[in-house]
Amino acid sequence: MQFRKTALTASIIASLALVGCGGSSDNGSNGGSETPPTATQGQFIDAAVEGIYYVSQPSGKKGFTDRDGNYEFDANDTITFFLGGENGLRIGKVGARSIVSPFEATGNYQKAVNLARILQTMGNTTSTHITLPQSVIAPSASMIGALNNVSLHDMDSADDLKTELGGNDWISEDQALVHLNNSLKDLERGSNELLADWQRGTGKYLRTIDSSLSAKSNADSLEQFNVHADKVLDDAIFEETRGKKTMNLLLNESELLILKGSNDTTLTGSLAAQYLTCLGRGDEAEVIKNQDGSSRVDCNGIEMVDADIADAYKLGDSFSYALLNPQAELDADEAESWDEVKDFGPLYSCLADKTCSENSLTGFSITTYDDSDDQDGSAVQTDVLNTSYDAVSGVYTEVKKRTIENGVYAGRISHSLGFAYLVDAPTSERYVDFKGTWNAVATKPGCDVVAKSTYVFDSAGVTLMGEEFGSGCVLDELNETATYADLADMDYWWFTTNGAGNESKATLTQLNSTIRWCDIDQGEPDTGYCNNGADVKFNRWEYAPAGANWDQGILNRRTLNSDGSVSSTISMYKG
Structure with a gap:
């Protein structure tokens, strides 16, 4: 098994111009508070948002975020955020932390970006502050109804809310990302205290899981949702549909050990349906890599085509299987040098450098890089990535939107969600x-x-x-x-x-x-x-x-x- 390369060939976009968000620009730091929050205060940032309702439990602290986005909590509280009070739109829940962005609040790329679009459109928005309208802070019955109808995955569900707010169009996803980037790019979003167990040389076991949520072939095509378990099928084939990219890692001092059983390769689309069709016949399926980088499925040594797919495995235009490729599962431990893995993202970088902290594991970036083995520009892609570490749950989270810029799959857009957490042993699990x-x-x-x-x-x-x-x-x-x-x-x-x-x-895999x-x-x-x-x-x-x-x-x-x-x-x- 080989890690997918993420050596950067273009730096993080660090100076996007603020466009399309409305309002004027305040003086001050990007999304920061004039008065830094105390140990029992946090900030909701996109920039600082005033007027989000919060409830901290079990302390019972509650109220609306102030002009600097501040909310109050006690250590080990969990905080729930709402638009329109406790009877309005329940945004999400997080562990006690100093900075919460739409990504931490929702735990999902599309929900986070759509929340940002709603906040930036409904509020009096500048580069440093968003002030929500009184109609949301003290909502009428019709506003409550409109808020309750919102599903943050789908902006069409917010049509009634748009009407309640006066009918102005929502700002675009690109405009919302510009504002988020300007608000989050230079912001410390957590403690710099080192996480003792999240470093090379600790001998700890770290599990990473990655869930491919959806994809579309280009910006104008139909989005396909990935299916990770299929209870319609017979039990034996159902088991073949289960599972997601999972890596079990041992944090040695001299090397990162990728443990036997790890698997970071999936089959999707027609290849997955062909694979299941072959297994459903009771035959032997094999995934073959073609010279151009694409793959095919051979069934008893004969190449399959889409016409071979049985009706039972045809999910329609809006859904696609996402299966683990069993042939890619490691059959023995493999060692990677820490110098090699440092470029695989913020998690591996701080593990290698022994600098992992809540702050170093929490960040936002828009990055273009070459994912080819030869670094010859043949596999350029752009990631919009938010990472965060929750000190209460001990879970590291990545939410990502990826766009393939060239190559066989040029134009493909995908959304994924990943977690990392410590386990006691390679075979143990947290639930x-x-x-x-x-x-x-x-x-x-x-x-x-x-x-x-x-x-x-x-x-x-x-x-x-x-x-x-x-x-x-x-x-x-x-x-x-x-x-x-x-x-x-x-x-x-x-x-x-x-x-x-x-x-x-x-498990987290099953619940996502x-x-x-x-x-x-x-x-x-x-x-x-x-x-x-x-x-x-x-x-x-x-x-x-x-x-x-x-x-x-x-x-x-x-x-x-x-x-x-x-x-x-x-x-x-x-x-």
Whole structure:
């Protein structure tokens, strides 16, 4: 296995001009506070945002961020941010930290950029401050309804909010990125105290996981969402659809050891469907690298083509499998010199230099570089990358948008999400335990109401109480129970998959996945492959861990139609 190169051939864009954000320019530092926050204060920066509501738990501190974006917390608190107060749009939840940007608040590239577009458009925006309007700070019932309808993945869901704000168009993604870059590029976003275990020579085990979320062939093409688990398929083939890029690393002094079983290579698109088709026949599938850098699938030694793909593995234009390539799994440990890995990004750079801290692991950059082995300019790509380290959860997070500038896949745009965290041993894992009470809020496009419910998880399963959407926008009473096995047969696919004693638990990999599943009640007939697709659903799960036990984050689920549009959403949080 060889790490993908990220040696920079063009420096970080450090001086983008501020354009299109409206308003004038204040004097002062980029997004900074005239009065630095105390140890129990943090700042919400895009630049400093005034008027975001926050609740810090368990301390109970709450209120609106002030002109410098300050919010208050106690050590080890988790902080939840809202637009429009506690009944408005729940933005996200983070561990106690000195600086929060839209990226930390949402844990997702598209959600972060869309939040920035909304904040910069609705507020009185300058290069150093954003002041939200009174109509959002003290919202009317119609404003609350509009805020509740917003899904930050999709700006179309914010049409009602735009109307409430007066109808002005949202600023563009590029304009929002310029403003974010100017606000974050020179900002210290955490403590400089060294993280003792996150350094070379500690002998610690570090796990990295990477999830490819979506891609499109060019800026004007249809976005395809990557499917990471397929419950419609037979059990054996379902297991082939599970798994994401995972690297297990040992932090030795003399070298970085990449451990046996690590795998950082995926199959997507028609190649993945061809691969599954071959396995579904009971045949032997092999991935072959072509001379031009592309790949093909051979089935029993014969090259497959798209016409060979069985109907069971055709996901439509809006979805694509993202499978681990089993042939790329390391069958023995491999050593990389620290000099070689220093250019692989901020995580590896600070590990090699023994400089990892909350601040060095937290940053924002727009970078163009050559990813070719020969560094000959043949594989140029641009990354918009935000990295952050959460001191409470001990998790490092990367959110990324990548654009391929040339080569075989020129114009391709992809979104990914990555995590890194320490583990006790290569075979050990950390989990989110669902036991406890979760609050849930469900929305449907075009509905002015939300459905609120509680999920009480115990050792046997879950009890659901409250409201759910019935036909259209009608709310029905919800009072049901389900075992973990019942939930695993639906889109809560992770339950019961992590071994004895872990029935109620999920990994970060599992909680950041798209699942295809069959929505047929027990006892109802199935003519095959979920009634030939008639009862198929796609659900996209996203979770950013918060709190020492990782269970204080917000779990988001989007149910997607076959064209990728959203049919419903639900947000769940422990409390």
